[in-house]
Amino acid sequence: MSGIRTIRTLLIANRGEIACRIARTAKAMGIRTVAVYSEADASAQHVAAVDAAYPIGPAEAAKSYLDIPRLIETARFAGADAIHPGYGFLSENAGFAKACAEAGIVFVGPDVPAIEAMGSKAAAKEIMARAAVPLVPGYHGGEQDIGILKKEALAIGFPVLLKASAGGGGKGMRVVESEPDLEAEIAAAKREAKAAFGDDRMLIEKYLTRPRHVEVQVFADRHGNVVHLFERDCSVQRRHQKVVEEAPAPGLAEEIRSAMAEAAVNAAKAIDYVGAGTVEFIMDEDGSFYFMEMNTRLQVEHPVTEMITGQDLVAWQLRVAEGHVLPLSQGEIRPNGHAVEVRIYAEDPARDFLPQTGHLTRLAFPAEEDGIRVDSGVVEGDAVTVHYDPMIAKLIAHGRDRTEALRKLSRALEETRIAGLANNVAYLKRIVDHPAFAAGELDTRFIERHGADLAAPPxxxxxxxxxxxxxxxxxxxxxxxxxxxxxxxxxxxxxxxxxxxxxxxxxxxxxxxxxxxxxxxxxxxxxxxxxxxxxxxxxxxxxxxxxxxxxxxxxxxxxxxxxxxxxxxxxxxxxxxxxxxxxxKSALASGADAGEDSGHVTAPMPGKLIAVQVAAGAEVSKGDPLMLLEAMKMEHVIRAPEDGVVAALHFAAGDQVEEGADLLLFEKAGGG
The missing domain is CATH 3.30.700.30 (Glycoprotein, Type 4 Pilin)
Structure with missing residues (x-):
């Protein structure tokens, strides 16, 4: 077939479970695999999973996994024909795709214009409007002065959703319920977007009170073929980040399912898309749905689609990147059963899902059989560090129907063993076992609404x-x-x-x-x-x-x-x-913990102070923000524990701090 470019060596520009996943598929296709790794990942599992691995720089992502010139140089040195960006990092970076093309290296993903078109949520919505894809009422304009944004939000009416125009994954996203909070939330969202994506432009949308998050997997080749591989429900979220995903979406009327799939295919055609992509919709209680964004890459939750279709989406990506036609036509793609995925994180649900760091002193998963699949990039003894996302694994279950899939997943979570740091396995099991979840009563506030039920065991x-x-x-x-x-x-x-x-x-x-x-x-x-x-x-x-x-x-x-x-x-x-x-307890155990609060406010985890919001001597009330700590790609607000006075500051904005570091000295009101 003309236009075919064979991939013999593939460089994987990513880390963790997705790098391991890509390596397995590529090797099965006879492709030589090359990994890159930072100083923090020298002994990581993705390094062991490939044929060759090259150091790429320090632990800081900006100086390693995000260093485009270094990645291109490494690909040339390794003789790579293609680069697969995985997800996260540079997977949706048009500059990286362009650099690959200029170096004569195949970028396993869409072309630069498609990435650029969908990289700006505002521009994407304009394109979707022309393609007759339904949109949520909102402001997508270029005027970004805080006063203008505030005016537009008031015109839309509360509640409103602030979203970073250039990003995803919950970064730079805020729900604002009332006018008094609006200006501060806009400033915080812009600051977080700037830190995460280098772009603080915002868009504003009407916030639906009980929406579902439903997305459609699409695939396109260079021969004019575009298909969908059905939809996924990703409604169960915390901090606007997905926790549970399943396919197909439960309880959808067939006409809604078909209309959503058609809209997703039209969205892909509107930008001449090539490769794997996901069109995300927000769905109201009445069944109406609206375009949110298109992710121009493979999604974290792609395994549930693979489980119900029996297809390897990474293999599809590599075939399309070589110039082949799609492996199947739309009529040949048929769903089989139901699949559910949960994301296992090193985080503490009891402390507002605070990310955790430490060594995995015990890590064991159920056997991958009878519809159970585990995607992980770590093994027992590995460390979860402050440098990268704290996801430990994805656990997926497939059954003949949703009931069977949930039953298998519940049992698999019961059999999962993780020790050494706090994690969300038990919390996930309580979600999966919850009567409302089993009944398919899903929306993006599921965790918020059922928080008391999910909090702790009896x-x-x-x-x-x-x-x-x-x-x-x-x-x-x-x-x-x-x-x-x-x-x-x-x-x-x-x-x-x-x-x-x-x-x-x-x-x-x-x-x-x-x-x-x-x-x-x-x-x-x-x-x-x-x-x-x-x-x-x-x-x-x-x-x-x-x-x-x-x-x-x-x-x-x-x-x-x-x-x-x-x-x-x-x-x-x-x-x-x-x-x-x-x-x-030893007879010699210290009784230091029995005393009253020392007055020191400490860092809950390692990170970088991006803002100090008080001065020494300031009087504050309980709950007032004192500092902003950035760690594991999220902002964490350090608040006053009581009414009192900030007696002394020990760190300044820009400082790196370790977990437990004394950030400031705090004196309670009344000298207590």
Whole structure:
């Protein structure tokens, strides 16, 4: 076929799970793969997944993964015929696509004009209007003075949605409910957009109160063929970032489904699109839908589309980049069953989803069989750092229908084991198991509306956790007893380790620590195991060996559904997808945590201070913003813990700070 350009060596200009994913597909197609890596990623999994890897610069993305000249130079040195940008980083950067073309390297993605057309949300909406694709009422103009933006927002009517014209992923996005907050929110959104995309232009849209986020996967080749591969529902979000995605979208009337797919194909045709793209729509309760944006790349959630169509979208991308026609026509693409994906993040849902850093001391996923798929770029022992997105993995389940897919996903989350840092696995399981989610009652405020249900496990579950943890710690005595049987004097009372103590009561106590809380449990050693007795609450506990290599526990005759791993001074309990870490309190343990607040306001995580909003000596009220900390591509507001005075500032705007650093000295009102 004329116009075919064979890709023999592919450079993957990305990292993490998407780089690993691209490498697997390319290798299966017989393509040699080349990776790039920053100093922080020298031992990363994507480096091991390819045929060759080249250092690209420091950990800071701007000096490594975003360094276009360095990437092109590396591609030339490696003899790469093509570059795949993955998603994020430079995947939607027209300058990068142009640099590839100038270097004679195939860019696995659309042409420069298409990227530029969709790179500006305002320009994209003008194009879509001409193509008769429905749009949300709003302001997409070029006048960007804050006063003009404020005037336009007031004309649209509250609530309004502020969006960065040049970006995505929730960056530079704010929902404003009333006029008093408007000017400050516009300034904050512009600042965040500038930091994330180098462009602070904003657009404003009417904010729908109970919308769904539904998107359509489209694909086009250079021979005039454009198809869709059905839609995905991505409504369950936090901070405007997707948490759960599924295909097809549940509960859509067939006429709406068909109209949305037709609009998406028309959108792709309007810009002469080539390759994989996603047309995102916002859908109102009455079924009307409106164009939001087009992502000119592969999406994080593409696996659910692959699961229901049986197609490898990365392979499609590479085939189209070589100049081939699409593998299938529209009539040959048929959906099969239902698929649901959750994004597993190193973040703490109990602390407003604050990103976490640290080492993955335990990381295990269910076997990839019977409709379960895991996409991850890390393994046990790896670190999640402050430098990049804190996503650990994507867990996907496929079933004959939505009910079966959700059932499989719930079980897979239950079997996932992550320890070493806070994560959202248990939180995701509570979403998947929630009756409203199971019923398909979806909109972008799902998490906000059901926050209380999703916040924490039931109290009775906590009781079982604590009993199980205490029993697992006592299992160390069982191991000691086994060793004593093989000692020189196995009958010595000092070696038996079955609870005998000279001049001691048969009632023993163990004190565990969890998140600063002391948990005391009293127990007696009995023939069947341990009898825990606390304030009238009794439980008979038996320790059992676990198939996973840790402990299982039977409480009052019922085997506890979880896994326990004891070691050192503590035990980790895995249950419901969560990892609960308990430490044994030492008699020498410090009591420093028992005192009153020291008055120091500390950094919740490593990052860069991008603004200091108060001066030393300033009087502030509880909740007032003090500083803005940028970390893991998000802004985090440091607020006053109480009414009081800022006694001293320890850092200035632009400073890098470590987790726990004393940012400022705070004195409570009244000298408390």
């Amino acid at each position: 109290r009775d579950e906590e009781r079982l956790h604590r009993i199980a943890a205490a029993a697992a710690m006592e299992a160390q005595r069982v191991a000691a007893a086994e060793m004593a049987r093989h000692s020189r004097d196995p009958f010595s009372p000092w070696a038996l380790a079955h609870g005998w103590r000279l001049n001691d009561s048969p009632l023993h106590r163990i004190t565990l620590l969890r998140d600063g809380e002391e948990i005391e449990r009293a127990y007696r050693i009995v023939a069947a195991g341990y009898l825990f007795e606390n304030d009238g609450d009794a439980a008979l506990v038996t320790i059992l060996p676990s198939a996973q290599g840790g402990y299982a526990v039977r409480i009052d005759g019922v085997t506890f559904e979880g896994e326990l791993r004891a070691g050192g001074d503590g035990v980790t309990l895995f249950s419901g997808g969560a990892a609960h870490r308990y430490h044994l």
